[in-house]
Amino acid sequence: MEDNTIFGIIQQSLAILEKEVGLAKSTLDVVASRSFKPISEFFKEKQEVYYSADLLNELDQRYQENLKTGAISRNVYNLRTRGTRILREVYETGNFVWKGPVSKSIPVLPESFEHIINGLADAVRMEMRSRDTLYIVRRFLLLLASFDINNISQIESEHVQMFLSDVSQSRAKSMDDVVGALRKLNRYLTGSGLSGLPYAGLLMAPRAREGKIYPCMPQDDLGLVIKSIDLSTAIGKRDYAILLLAASSGMRAGDIAKIKLSDIDWRKSEIHIVQGKTQAPVNLPLQRGVGTALADYILNSRPESKSPEIFLRSLAPFQGFKDGVSVACVLRRRMKAAGVSHTLGDGKTMHGIRRMLGTQMTMEGVPITTIAQILGHQNTHATKPYISLDIEGLRECALGFDSVGEGSKR
Template sequence: MKYQEEGLHCHTGHAKRPPFSCPEGYGDEYESYMKSLHEAGLSESTILTRRDKAQALILFLQSRGVEATDAITQADIDAFLMLYINNTIKYREAILCALRSFLGYMYEKGYTLTNLKEGLPHLRVPRNGGIPCTWKKEELVAILDAIDREDPAGKRDYAVLLLTIQSGLRAGDIRNLRMSDIDWNQKKIHLVMGKTGQPIDVPLLDPVGWSIIDYLKNGRPAVSHDHVFVRHRAPFGPLGGSGLGTALRRYIVKAGIDTKGRGHHGLHSLRSTLAGNMLTSGAPLPVISQTLGHQDIKTTEIYLKVDVEHLRRCALDPDAYRAPVAEGGACGA
């Protein structure tokens, strides 16, 4: 019926949760908290994470009959945390971080009678405790070959994945890439990273540049948005948060690549692969850090784990360092 009336079919996709409506007993506190996050100059992703967790907590408290912030108890907070008991330790730590921010603010401004922040548990999350997922060269070739480059959406996906493989840009920065960010004359991309708020210049290599041109000329829908990569189902607009990762997983399956035991292999794994390849080729760690847009070189050090060939040189021979044993036993008796 919509197509008959408007000549346009809007894909509804999965059901979305209803817009957040703050309960009356939490309205002033919530609005004040959100204002403080923006005034603190936090990144958009950090603000969204803390907003979502604050909303989840408020709705949970309302479901328990807690109608105002001054009635919140430690038991309520503990019950909320139990909802995430089966999540990964890293995700639980992210929730605790958001709650410390929200509950700490509530106490500082006098909305709560006790500092519930102090009752939150502390989780020890080892820094760089995991091993990043990376891909072999032949696997990357297979993933790119699995894309139908005659299809408009395929042209977009090919350009996106090739850009990620060769530049290491984060998924959020690729989703938010604007036409004005590309300097075709200088063959580079200049943008402000969403995670850090820092500017970065990325070389626009010829294969990437031509793939973007092919998409813009022969695949991209005629929309007024300034975003380079857009949705290919109505309503047309910027890509959603999980669209790029979903596309990558689809091509991994199509390429017949076994991902068992590989850990998380989303779009960020292509960024890890670039770092690993640079290490293997002998690039210094500061150069890799600058390429990836890291503010602290310690963040880049996690990728040392994927450079197996260089790590082999660090292996010690136990026999060469074993102390000689005197006659009569280890104690010389």
């Protein structure tokens, strides 16, 4: 193998999983972030650039200890140890044979899953589309089996996300059937005294028909970006306040660029703006941590200027941002500095933060009419695409970011 760096072997492994094993992009993303990223971070911690079998063995021992102490779940353990197994095999043989069922192999379900399929078949046998329901559920269970899961109680949110994302690529116009099949599976599981699907309530949420699944900004990545900001600098205080405001309010980038000092009602902890896109007024709550960050920037770091906008350029002339593109550039620059990767369509954008907020509110049972008001939509039809069925995104989304500031650099 020409490239013996751990980075090179990880990249070769991903290429093999994509081209030879045939894994979908969403599954590759999970393998990259949940299986390979911890390995890369461990090698960085050990200050080792090149592949080392001894370090992989040491990392496996750490995983086992974390599993025993309860620091990680069995599912996380399986995902992480699969990463070390893949790298060993690729390094030693130049290839990897996927042990779970994929589209190119004969589909075989664990006995416990076959029992569920049989029970569900009895429950839906009188329905007109029972065959489609069973096909979709079997496909979902096959995905679980590919991750060494043979018990419903082991299902976690990322498994549902991967399935929905995979299916939406090939049958976007029949996602209602897919969601309906998962609802029926969940009803059967709970009715049989088994564990239901994670965030099954979200399957009942209104959504845009015949559309693909829109990803959210993951909280882990946004949290990493925010924590990496150096608050001892003026530009750091500004960017910190911008990202906290976006995460807590769901404001569009253009509205953040144009928000004025007079738009903040400090006594009532409210924000009053007229949206640039719709020209409609909207009132938003100002969270305590966000208000503190704004005040810190305004009182201690904002340049003296006659411009009414809160956020100003860091270089003279000290004027407000031209438009939302400048705010989006703040996020991209901060992600790059924090080492957070970004590819087209991954949801790591200012608009992805809006979807994050809308999805989280849906998960917490907020009515869609209220979500529409907070996001500044004039009707609920415009809001539905923001209510993502990206379940992994749901798990990572968060409304409040007060705790993030506590760990930031000062």
